[in-house]
Amino acid sequence: MDQGTTTATLREIPPLAPGDRGLPWVGRLLDYSRDPVGFYRHQWETYGPVSPFFRAGEMGVVALGPDACEAVLRNKDKAFANGPAWGQIVGPFFDRGLMLLDFEEHHAHRRILQEAFTRPRLAAYTTAMHPAIAQGMRGWDTDPQFRAYPRLKQLTLDIAADIFMGGAKDTSRAEMDRVNEAFIACVQAAAGVVRADVPLTRWGRAFRGRKVLESFLRHYLPAKRATATDDIFSVLCHIETDDGERFSDEDVVNHMIFLMMAAHDTSTITTSTMLQYLGQHPQWQQRCREESLALGPAPTMPELESLTSLDLVMKEALRLRSPVPALIRRTVKETSLLGVRIPADTGVMVGVQFSHMMEDYWTNPAVFDPERFAPHRREDKSHRMAWEPFGGGVHKCIGLYFAGLEVKSILYRLLRDYRWSVSPGYRAPLDNSSLPFPKDGSPIHLTRI
Numbered sequence: 526m527d528q529g530t531t532t533a534t535l536r537e538i539p540p541l542a543p544g545d546r547g548l549p550w551v552g553r554l555l556d557y558s559r560d561p562v563g564f565y566r567h568q569w570e571t572y573g574p575v576s577p578f579f580r581a582g583e584m585g586v587v588a589l590g591p592d593a594c595e596a597v598l599r600n601k602d603k604a605f606a607n608g609p610a611w612g613q614i615v616g617p618f619f620d621r622g623l624m625l626l627d628f629e630e631h632h633a634h635r636r637i638l639q640e641a642f643t644r645p646r647l648a649a650y651t652t653a654m655h656p657a658i659a660q661g662m663r664g665w666d667t668d669p670q671f672r673a674y675p676r677l678k679q680l681t682l683d684i685a686a687d688i689f690m691g692g693a694k695d696t697s698r699a700e701m702d703r704v705n706e707a708f709i710a711c712v713q714a715a716a717g718v719v720r721a722d723v724p725l726t727r728w729g730r731a732f733r734g735r736k737v738l739e740s741f742l743r744h745y746l747p748a749k750r751a752t753a754t755d756d757i758f759s760v761l762c763h764i765e766t767d768d769g770e771r772f773s774d775e776d777v778v779n780h781m782i783f784l785m786m787a788a789h790d791t792s793t794i795t796t797s798t799m800l801q802y803l804g805q806h807p808q809w810q811q812r813c814r815e816e817s818l819a820l821g822p823a824p825t826m827p828e829l830e831s832l833t834s835l836d837l838v839m840k841e842a843l844r845l846r847s848p849v850p851a852l853i854r855r856t857v858k859e860t861s862l863l864g865v866r867i868p869a870d871t872g873v874m875v876g877v878q879f880s881h882m883m884e885d886y887w888t889n890p891a892v893f894d895p896e897r898f899a900p901h902r903r904e905d906k907s908h909r910m911a912w913e914p915f916g917g918g919v920h921k922c923i924g925l926y927f928a929g930l931e932v933k934s935i936l937y938r939l940l941r942d943y944r945w946s947v948s949p950g951y952r953a954p955l956d957n958s959s960l961p962f963p964k965d966g967s968p969i970h971l972t973r974i
């Protein structure tokens with residue numbers, strides 16, 4: 526039992542209020558996808574920080590507000606597990622990725638993987654990113670139908686081919702496209718309805734995709750083991766802890782596939798949200814542009830870190846539209862959460878996006894106001910977990926600095942080369958069935974400077 530609570534003093538999970546069971550089997554999942562914050566607000570106002578949630582044929586709980594989120598993510602009692610929760614969503618296609626490992630095994634793998642994200646390594650990835658970004662943006666035109674989201678998605682895939690795979694030097698463009706397709710098939714499986722290897726379904730395509738990725742990575746493994754280069758693939762083959770622990774070939778393949786997934790949609794969503802808000806707030810766009818213009822043509826990691834306005838905008842974009850708006854866990858034993866008894870084998874949804882919209886912690890939370898993160902305000906300090914787009918506890922995003930460098934490198938180049946606008950009244954129509962992406966592709970009016 527966590528937090529020193531005894532079974533006798535615990536409250537039970539509140540019963541479902543009339544009408545809150547939702548549809549047969551799916552329960553209230555559709556309510557969530559239609560309007561996640563509206564759904565959370567209803568849970569919060571009806572039940573408080575620990576609420577019942579019927580979905581996918583079973584009862585689970587939603588943890589809301591920074592205190593409840595913190596208790597789950599800190600996981601003092603080691604009761605909340607990742608593997609059985611995320612495994613249900615991402616299926617077998619990201620099996621044994623770091624986020625799906627738990628407890629001692631997770632700790633052992635994380636210690637090794639951390640070596641791939643040290644400052645010198647991040648500096649080397651940053652240097653390698655600029656040519657990939659410049660090349661990827663080369664085809665960007667300024668047609669009136671310009672959609673930012675699909676362009677950014679392709680761009681982050683191109684960056685991944687270089688930074689993660691090392692450009693896979695002797696790979697043809699056609700083969701790289703096949704690898705990208707396979708990777709996208711695995712990512713899209715999360716929203717699959719038929720959850721078995723059935724041809725012409727999302728899962729069927731993902732099973733084949735996973736095979737393509739595995740054989741591609743295995744083909745290059747011996748060469749990557751033989752020579753150390755600056756890409757993540759090679760780095761995973763060579764890193765070891767002070768105690769000499771290293772990854773097996775199997776581990777390298779599993780971590781590579783998971784890392785590419787973890788890095789891809791999250792960075793794309795963040796960049797496209799920033800583009801939208803900067804398009805709607807020209808004074809912020811100009812402020813960020815001036816900082817970018819003050820740097821040289823291929824900024825180093827410390828230079829990118831000096832882009833203070835862009836940093837504020839990135840934080841605000843992550844607050845308003847968290848790429849991972851909910852984290853999930855499953856209890857492996859009975860535990861308690863803020864005094865509520867949670868039985869073993871209960872699905873738990875940690876609604877981080879709701880913490881970002883609570884008036885207790887933020888002034889006018891619905892308003893775009895990057896200055897709230899500036900030193901003289903620091904609204905994110907109102908609670909340790911008021912701002913948690915990268916999660917918290919032992920599973921906190923290992924790629925958060927990498928993400929900052931990638932997103933800022935992309936924005937830096939865009940700000941120098943382009944000017945763009947988005948109608949002030951535009952509200953992105955989001956698809957929330959997996960990670961929140963703009964269904965209309967995020968139209969922006971882009972002109973070259």
Ligand code: HEM
Nearest residue numbers: 623624787788791792849852914915916920922923924928
């Ligand atoms: C803005 C971009 C990103 C956001 C918002 C984000 C968000 C998150 C969140 C919320 C988690 C915690 C999941 C949980 O507790 O269940 C996480 C974990 C993780 N992220 Fe990120 N991420 C981003 C970019 C990246 C990048 C670029 C990489 C790799 C280069 C990466 C690699 C990972 C990994 C490996 C984990 C699992 C960590 C663990 O379980 O120990 N992420 N990320």
